Amino acid sequence: MAKSCSGFTPSPSPLLAARLKHLEREGLAHKITLPAPARTPAYALTEAGEELGPAILELARWGLKWAMGERRVSETFHPGWAVLGLRACFDTEAAAGLHAVYEFCCWPGRSRLRWRGSRTQP
Template identity: 35%
Template sequence: MYTMKECTVYKTIDMIGKKWTLLILLELYKGQEKYKRFNEIKNGLQDITPKVLSGRLKEMEKIELVQKNVDSSFVPIKSEYALTKKGEELLCVVQEMKRWGLKWKMGNKECGLTTCKECVL
């Protein structure tokens, strides 16, 4: 018999539906550099606490949305995070959210690009 848990959408939401996950994804996408450091992400997402960010990044690494590189030859140690292909392809979900959010105005002006790497809105 059919169960909810077999539903693709259900499974997907289960993977990416937690608070911050998609916002971290978007933050990693922004800017011109592929890799971002822990504190860069943290500062971009102002309200996130290191505990939560650290937790989410680990989950995201595990399900292969994010790839982590550690360079311990640096002092202080240098950790970098980037989107994987799988993670990058999730951006279309974020873009649809943005498109929808802009259309059903929530006080924001449209920058014109749902795929803009620069604007913050």
């Protein structure tokens, strides 16, 4: 989650920390420790958080159709958000039987879109 937040640093901003705590209180995310070699604290979606995925993708589809205009200089963009747009446009029927991993590398981060069987995975 934090990778998709613009300006993320190892010490999260007070706003990011507050939002993550709110998601945790609402049962949408929980704290984890990443495996070696990182072994750093992180957050992961709970089952309830994962179930929000289709609704978020529908909102992204709506935004792509109705709310996208020219980007303003003051607006922030993170490459990970582009993957959300790709997932929103993904046609599961057309990809039936496809097994592929697409990786988008944008410094300083990396985003992946995986297709496994019947669904996309971040």
